[in-house]
Amino acid sequence: MLSNLVFSTTYQCPISCRYCGAECGPRETARLSLQDMITIVDHVFSYGKLELVVFTGGEPFLLGEDLRRCVEYCAKKGLLTRIVTNGFWAKNPQTAREIMKTYKESGLTEINFSCDDYHQEFIPLERIKYANDACLELGFPALIGHKTMKGCTLSIDYLEQFLEVKLARFDPREKNPDNNVVSTGYTVPVAKDMHLIPDDEILYPPSDYHWKAPCSSILQRVIITPRKELSICCGMIPRGVKEIVFGSLDDYTLEELITMAxxxxxxxxxxxxxxxxxxxxxxxxxxxxxxxxxxxxxxxxxxxxxxxxxxxxxxxxxxxxxxxxxxxxxxxxxxxxxxxxxxxxxxxxxxxx
Ligand code: SF4
Ligand code: SF4
Known part of the structure; x- marks a missing residue:
């Protein structure tokens, strides 16, 4: 549990995807401060097991310079870092290159771009291409996080044509190749009221194992919400569900919260x-x-x-x-x-x- 630290940095996001389990959007304001993140990194690091710090959201790039400085801080401690983003900031090839270069120089070790029909209702696919091209040019590890759904337009074939690259399937057991890796899965209708979606609109995997297995990710990471709470689930359940969120670090120590969970x-x-x-x-x-x-x-x-x-x-x-x-x-x-x-x-x- 102590080797992975996940910051759900903010509930704010420039877009509002319909299936966003974390219910993020432009009106949300809760976010972690740079000092909060640094204090938590130091605390988890002191246990001696921390390897990877993940920055997700909402949209972590909305933290601006605080995000870059925290990545740099982690890199100086010898930690791996990953940002999960919707790529809204890659407005043109030059901006995408400048931002990726800055983050590479700050010590970021991996970036993931969320890309599917729901995200691309808001973010032009060109931006994912600009960002992916910039990563290719810089030799920087990038993964495309893709979801498939019934009648989806953005299939992997379509993405390969649009991005003009051959995408290798991500294998979590293997070390990531440098870039052009795609992880694909089924769209999970988890956002508020999405359980009202009729069966025939949902794409199901062929095997029952996907939904009959124990939860293997629970208690595997330290997940901190934008409100400085310990969570046991990284965003697939609406955040008002009290069973997945424990108290805030303003009221309890991290050790107390982990013990409670x-x-x-x-x-x-x-x-x-x-x-x-x-x-x-x-x-x-x-x-x-x-x-x-x-x-x-x-x-x-x-x-x-x-x-x-x-x-x-x-x-x-x-x-x-x-x-x-x-x-x-x-x-x-x-x-x-x-x-x-x-x-x-x-x-x-x-x-x-
Ligand atoms: S799914 Fe990601 S990009 Fe979409 S609204 Fe939620 S946080 Fe933002
Ligand atoms: S706790 Fe979170 S990760 Fe585990 S099954 Fe529930 S939603 Fe999925």
């Missing part, structure tokens, strides 16, 4: 059984509660469960009945992990060089 019933339930486990429990209590036949992924189901009144009612009345079982599952999980770790260590130590 690790002891939380719903957090552990999601990590061990996934939203599918919650859905099964809800149906056990009331089999008339409607669910879709399938979901795009775990976050799609998770967002529905944690935002729908009928599901929340069951959880608030009955979740405590699951506490002992989840606590035992967690003990077993921790025991197995420690056992595997010890066995791996013994193996490594006893293997002759």
């Amino acid at each position: 690790h002891n939380d019933l719903i957090v552990n339930w999601l990590a061990l059984e996934g939203p599918y486990g919650l859905m099964k429990f809800i149906l056990l209590k009331d089999s008339t509660i409607p669910f879709r036949k399938q979901y795009v992924n775990i976050c799609h189901l998770c967002s529905e469960i944690l935002t729908r009144k009928d599901c929340r009612k069951i959880l608030s009345e009955h979740a405590h009945e699951k506490a002992l079982e989840i606590s035992l599952e967690r003990c077993l999980y921790d025991y197995m992990r420690t056992k595997e770790f010890k066995e791996a260590t013994v193996l490594t130590e006893s293997t002759p060089l």
Whole structure:
């Protein structure tokens, strides 16, 4: 958990994508200050495990010079840094080149451009091309974060033609090639009221595994919201959902917040059984509660469960009945992990060089 620090730097964004789970937009004002970010970087760094700092949003470039200075600060500590942006700032080739050059010189190690039909309702695709071209020219690692949906215009083929590059598929197990990498997935309708979208408008993956698995990203990173709260989910659930956000660093220490998250019933339930486990429990209590036949992924189901009144009612009345079982599952999980770790260590130590 302590090797990755994610700053959701601001809720402000120059655009308002319809599927924005974080509900960001031009009218939002909450943001982290440079001093907040530096203090938190120092704090997490002091544990001795921090490797990567991610700046996301909203739109992190709206932080202006504070963003660049924080990237530079992290780079001086030897940390990897990644910015996730919609590329609105790449208004022409020259501006794109100047900005990317400045960030390269400040020590940024990777940039991700969000690019799909929803983002490009607001941001001309030319800007992604200018930014991507600038990265190519500077030999700077860039990834295009793409989402596909029913009847989408911006397919990977279309993007390759428009950007005039061949895009390699991102493989999280491998080191990124320098640029022209694309990570693609299904559009997840998680924003407020998007669970009202009819099934036939959603593109589903072929396998059920995508929505029946445990949540593997929960408790894996330190995620800080623009209001200096610790969050356990990086933006796929509307931010008013209290189960995903713990207290603010103005009121608690980071250690207290991490401990709260690790002891939380719903957090552990999601990590061990996934939203599918919650859905099964809800149906056990009331089999008339409607669910879709399938979901795009775990976050799609998770967002529905944690935002729908009928599901929340069951959880608030009955979740405590699951506490002992989840606590035992967690003990077993921790025991197995420690056992595997010890066995791996013994193996490594006893293997002759
Ligand atoms: S999805 Fe990204 S670019 Fe779109 S409104 Fe949300 S934060 Fe802004
Ligand atoms: S399953 Fe839920 S908690 Fe986990 S990443 Fe998705 S939305 Fe967040």
